[in-house]
Amino acid sequence: MVNLHRCEMCGREVPRLTEIEIEGARLLVCSNCSRHGKKVVKKTVSQTKKRFVRGPSQTKKTSTTREKPKMTIQRRSEETIVLAEDYDKRLRLARQKMNLTQKDVANKTKISASNIQSFELKKLRPTDEQIKILEKFFGITLTEKIINYGSGEQKTSRNYQTLGDIVVIKKKTD
Template structure:
C-alpha cells in the first residue's frame, strides 16, 4: 500500500503525482487539488541506427548505490565530553611528566589549543579528543542515552504531521 505524502492516509486507488512549490509528491485524490498534476515524461525515441542511446550520467546514476546509510535517531549512540575533561587531560599530562610543548609536538596539536583545553576555555573538536584519548590512554567522552520515541505506532513506517497533532490533542485531554 502507498500512503499519501501529504495527509498520510493509505491510498487504495492509483496515487496521483502532483507538484507543489517545486516538490513532487504522490498523493490521494482528495489532496491532488492542492497542486499541479505532473505527467510522466514520454519515452525517448530510438536513434536512427536502431540502438538506444543513453548518456553516461544516466548509466552511472542508475547503477550507483546510496553512499550513506542513514539511521533513525533511536539507533544513534552519541558521545559527549565529560564535565571534567580539562582536569583529566591536565592530570594525564602531568602524570607522564610532560610539558604542553612536548605534548603538542607529539600529537601535532598547537600549544595554544592545549592551554585552552586544559583551562576549560575551549571544547576540543572530535579529532583532537580522539588524539588525546589515544595519546594519554584516557577516556574523556561518555555515551549519552539515545532518543527513543514512545508514542510511535508499531507497523507504521513513519509518522505524519497529522499523527503528531493527534498525539498532542490526546495529551491535552488527559
C-alpha cells in the first residue's frame, strides 16, 4: 500500500511531497504547487556544525524527517452591522410597553409620525441616524452583527481547509 501525504497548499494526496519556502513560510507541497515557492535544501550531517561534549566525541545528528507543523489558519472575518429582521416588532413592542402613541414618539424623537408608522409596518427602513435615535429612546437594539469569514464557499466538499483555499496567488508581471 502506498503511503499518501496531503499537500499543505492544495490538499491533494500524493505519494511524495517537496518542502518549499513562500515568503518565509515553509510548506510541504505536491509537485504542482512547488512552482510557487523556492525549494528548501535540507542540510545533511556533514553540512551542519558538530557539537562536542566532554568525554567521547559525539555528534548531534539532524533529523531527516520533518514533523508536520501544527498550525491553525484563521480566515479574515468581516463584521457587518445590519438592521434586524424583526425591527418592526421590536419598535412596536417597545412603544407599547411605554404606553405611547406613534405621535408621542414622533414628538419626543423628532421623527415624523408617518415614518414611525411606516417603520412599524415594515414599509420603510429607518436611516442609521434614526436607528440610533430610536435605540437610545427605547433602550433597545434594532441592529445585529453578522460575521462573514473569508471568501465563503469552498471549491470541494472536503471537511478540511488548505492554504490554497484561503490564499489568492498573484502572478508576477514583467
